[in-house]
Amino acid sequence: MSTTVETSRNGVDTVQLFGTLDAIKGDPSLARFQFRARNRWIDGAHNQTRIRDFYAANQEDASRAQEFVLDAGEPAILLGKDTGPNPAEYLLHALAACLTTSLVYVAAARGVHLTEVESLLEGDMDVQGALGLSDEYRNGFERIRVSFRVEGDAPEEKLREIVARAEQRSAVFDMVTSGVPVTLDVATAG
Amino acid sequence: MSTTVETSRNGVDTVQLFGTLDAIKGDPSLARFQFRARNRWIDGAHNQTRIRDFYAANQEDASRAQEFVLDAGEPAILLGKDTGPNPAEYLLHALAACLTTSLVYVAAARGVHLTEVESLLEGDMDVQGALGLSDEYRNGFERIRVSFRVEGDAPEEKLREIVARAEQRSAVFDMVTSGVPVTLDVATAG
Numbered sequence: 001m002s003t004t005v006e007t008s009r010n011g012v013d014t015v016q017l018f019g020t021l022d023a024i025k026g027d028p029s030l031a032r033f034q035f036r037a038r039n040r041w042i043d044g045a046h047n048q049t050r051i052r053d054f055y056a057a058n059q060e061d062a063s064r065a066q067e068f069v070l071d072a073g074e075p076a077i078l079l080g081k082d083t084g085p086n087p088a089e090y091l092l093h094a095l096a097a098c099l100t101t102s103l104v105y106v107a108a109a110r111g112v113h114l115t116e117v118e119s120l121l122e123g124d125m126d127v128q129g130a131l132g133l134s135d136e137y138r139n140g141f142e143r144i145r146v147s148f149r150v151e152g153d154a155p156e157e158k159l160r161e162i163v164a165r166a167e168q169r170s171a172v173f174d175m176v177t178s179g180v181p182v183t184l185d186v187a188t189a190g
Numbered sequence: 191m192s193t194t195v196e197t198s199r200n201g202v203d204t205v206q207l208f209g210t211l212d213a214i215k216g217d218p219s220l221a222r223f224q225f226r227a228r229n230r231w232i233d234g235a236h237n238q239t240r241i242r243d244f245y246a247a248n249q250e251d252a253s254r255a256q257e258f259v260l261d262a263g264e265p266a267i268l269l270g271k272d273t274g275p276n277p278a279e280y281l282l283h284a285l286a287a288c289l290t291t292s293l294v295y296v297a298a299a300r301g302v303h304l305t306e307v308e309s310l311l312e313g314d315m316d317v318q319g320a321l322g323l324s325d326e327y328r329n330g331f332e333r334i335r336v337s338f339r340v341e342g343d344a345p346e347e348k349l350r351e352i353v354a355r356a357e358q359r360s361a362v363f364d365m366v367t368s369g370v371p372v373t374l375d376v377a378t379a380g
Contacts, residue, residue, distance in 0.1 A: 124223070
């Protein structure tokens with residue numbers, strides 16, 4: 001018999017994963033991160049965000065070969081020209097992506113091979129709030145429903161535990177469900 | 191002297207804008223929207239969201255000519271291969287895009303021509319939370335700072351009023367600052 005030590009699972013380098021956890025346990029200052037987004041209005045509902053630099057592990061991270069460019073827009077019924085997903089749809093994507101990544105990392109750490117992870121997110125909104133027509137409705141989604149389909153080489157109970165742990169540790173799930181303090185500064189020019 | 195009635199301002203069709211507001215006042219059921227995102231895991235920190243269909247004005251909206259595809263990822267230090275912005279960065283983008291669009295629409299409605307709108311968003315996070323290493327830190331950003339630069343043909347006071355109104359009515363600002371109830375269903379297969 002031979003034993004093979006897996007160094008990667010679900011596309012996650014588990015040696016690096018446990019090494020990162022150990023490094024942070026040894027020096028918690030490595031865990032301080034700052035992420036950034038730079039947005040510029042183009043025209044109407046079209047605006048664009050550039051993302052590249054961030055701070056991590058006590059320095060500016062310079063590992064990204066290029067910046068990411070994201071276009072936002074609105075569909076015709078919301079007075080846009082479909083130059084991109086709208087901001088509320090981007091929030092659903094952020095939530096889906098974070099839950100999925102958390103789930104994949106947790107499974108990798110716990111020795112579970114995943115074969116498929118899919119999700120559908122739905123957010124319900126009455127736009128009388130955001131349009132300023134009624135104070136009976138909030139501006140954002142009243143609720144978000146997330147439906148996951150997860151397949152892997154573990155019993156249902158273990159797969160459900162992994163999803164529950166991902167929900168418990170997802171950065172965006174935390175922010176979307178509990179809220180974040182936001183400060184807003186404005187500089188103007190006529 | 192001649193007077194010209196503007197039908198578009200800041201790239202926003204103001205005739206359609208006020209027409210939409212009047213239509214919803216006449217029939218508030220038109221204001222019910224549902225937005226959706228469909229995510230699929232690819233490998234490691236790489237997952238992809240498809241966005242197209244949504245519900246609005248008492249029907250499925252079929253106006254979008256094509257779907258939007260968004261790739262998420264993580265940088266090397268967070269065990270990914272930079273296949274896209276990470277989920278927390280997407281959340282910053284969603285917030286920037288929504289505040290900017292709200293600001294542009296409010297300015298259009300109030301007769302203000304904007305010439306430039308830029309913003310920088312910064313989110314601070316200690317990843318000991320999301321990595322499950324410490325319960326002293328939350329999973330998401332502790333705080334988000336938004337710095338806007340707004341130029342237009344109005345006095346500073348009016349530009350600041352427009353930003354304040356946008357903050358008050360932005361769907362994503364509402365969700366990110368106050369939180370949204372999220373339900374999560376899971377179907378599994380071994």
